[in-house]
Amino acid sequence: MTQENTMIKKLDGKVPTGPVQDRWKTHKFNMKLVNPANKRKYSVLVVGTGLAGASAAASLAELGYNVTTFCIQDSPRRAHSIAAQGGINAAKNYPNDGDSVYRLFYDTVKGGDYRARESNVYRLAEVSSSIIDQCVAQGVPFAREYGGTLSNRSFGGAQVSRTFYARGQTGQQLLLGAYSAMMKEVSKGKIKSYTRREMVELVTVEGKARGIVVRNIVTGEFESYSADAVILATGGYGNVYYLSTNAKASNASAAFRAYKKGAYFANPCYTQIHPTCIPVSGDHQSKLTLMSESLRNDGRVWVPKIKGDKRSPDQIPENERDYYLERIYPSFGNLVPRDVASRNAKLQCDAGFGVSATGMAVYLDFADAIQRKGEDKIRAEYGNLFEMYERITDQNPYKVPMMIYPAIHYTMGGLWVDYNLMSNVPGLFVLGEANFSDHGANRLGASALMQGLADGYFVIPYTIGNYFASEKFAKVETTQTEFATALTTSKNKYAQLLAINGTKTVDEYHRALGHIMWEKVGMGRNEAGLKKAISDIQALRADFWKNVKVSGLSVDVNTELEKAGRVADFLELGELMALDALERKESCGGHFREESQTPENEAMRDDANFCHVAAWEFQGVDAVPTRHIEELTFETVKLTQRSYK
């Protein structure tokens, strides 16, 4: 699959120069402004209303821009940001335990295994405190101490307590805050909100992103919208794996169709496998449920020391248990970063120490914490998580250790953006999980919420103004040929899916794809497996377009047709992920190439050859895409082998 490198571009991330701590301040000053009276002349389409989309929509509307939002659910309040449990990081240093903007920056660069831009990460750490201030001002009910000040807790990958939380439902409360800010602007007429719409095409006019085509999920009709800029805040692509912690409607189609219109897709192989999920129970399983990583603050991870030990956990004495994370990583113990915790769980299970009927689980035990703190305290901190676990598994975690196993949770890769969060397609901005920017090859816990809100509240309001003030905009109407063509392409694609009328359901293809991805593009990857994955996916995709069965009609609600459109994209994206993983012949963060590991089975980077972002350019469905490169330089944090021992 390698190619001649004649067309490869070195991408410019438009990163400001100077000391890292001054770059955002300097850049903010240097950017052009749009006069307050002129802002109402510009319009923006925001696709997706999770943390990034809702916060961007609200902030831009407050400034005076005309904003139109689109979401796939029946209300903007339901985006999957809502499911984030544990918390949001900020360098407030309220607990006086040594935190600072620099430390959050340092932890994030190191946690991402030196594959993110220093400048972006510093900016993220810098605005983190303002996010907390903003959310509190909106009425987000964060946890409080008796004296009325805000509470903090610690989280994986950090040695300070910098995580703010609202019980086990921080994402919900932050999203409802952003949603309420958005609805405030809806009431003022500055935002028009469309629900139950799915973006199916990006429309470019004279090389600039100027509109979208959406499918109305209720009527089945296609609709066109034009504007001066388009923001994609459509989340990640974890559902390529079929089983993941993502919501059922989470999909890659908006981002992927932008990729097919020329936007580069960066680092698609960087996927995060979350260590603490409820194990798979059977073939009927439709999704996996995450148990917040905050559980690792008090839970101890262990497996029996004897292979295939079938005794119930209470029958296994202390000296016959292997608390492997505490043993291997004495300084971080159960709080090692997610990729390290996940990989170690897999190593234990692959070696035959796994528990449960499937052997694909490890224990997360709260017995010591309950003894130390009392059941009431544990209930207050994790009550809703324990209840959820019991509802799903029918087991009481206050009495029996939880069983957990890793699952696909987050994708660090995404559309390539520069420092201004604009893709290589002018006027197409990408925020939140949908872009690739801040987490490198591995995201730290409680950093996704931080990034989504940083992008939406504190970055895009500045950078979009600079774009508007720097360009000229001819009037664009949805009656133009560019829109008509996009509309016809979309209609034809969905008509084709309905016409195939084969024998296998959409879900059967999706499960088959997920199986290939989990086995060969999952926690451990190697050259032979990745090559096999690519050919298997190509065969599966060819079969899909011959044999898929999509029932129902093109009008009214047709959930099978919606799913078919998304799975068609996953069948191309999965191949791109495998190709990216194949070409990145090093291990870093969540991308573990078995050929590249230290003698202690830790991920081994190859900085000489791979200290760069890989950004892929579409060349046709069955053609090999072009791999462009953005070099990463580390001027502030020294490149070292990550160690959590």
Next chain:
Amino acid sequence: MSGSNHDTMSLNLKVWRQKNNKDKGSMVDYKLDGVSPDMSFLEMMDTLNTKLVKEQGDTIAFDHDCREGICGMCSMMINGQAHGPEAETTTCQLHMRKFKSGDTIVIEPWRAKAFPVLKDLMVDRSAFDQIIAAGGFVNVNTGNPQDANAILIGQENAELAMDAAACIGCGACVASCKNASAMLFVSAKISQLALLPQGEVESEARTRDMVAKMDELGFGNCTNEAECEAQCPKGIKIENIARMNREWVKGAFAARK
């Protein structure tokens, strides 16, 4: 891959089918075998839909998304109860082990004038967004607010505000109320913001505007049956309705317009 229980169940399902908003709709009977007790209720519905696809039928439309009980998208009246028989549990978190083989299960959409049916079990709940847009927010723009710790909030009020803020906006309160009242939903938002100093400033106007919008959209009034509280999957308390009424009365007496 094996579950904790290998005995599968057979069920008789009676499901509301309605093509679109204009169709009259009716109950349709389905028989479903091979249901695992470890399946969630929605996974049971997935299994039925797979069967329907294979038989050339049109699948049953129902709302769902996170399947973790937090997004508020799933609904369904199951045997006459919003989200089914298990207390404080959304449909997506309800598991088939709560039913027995041979059971007949009646599955209907939310029924309320303000929630028109779009297809089968899927209803239009955009009225809730309109109520929030009428005042369910703090009027603060993105910018440079004071340091978060400059606003001290006693733990008791913080906890009460969080209890109210836990509402997922699913509409079970409306569906289970004989008056199709939205008072539990509206009062949860009003309470959350009234209990916090950030929101207290605008509480009277907020209450007046949200209640007026709720009435305008065709939701009924509260007659203290408390069925909403009994069926709320998040355990939102009707004391919030009492707090909303206090805020409304305060506003009514102090109103200048």
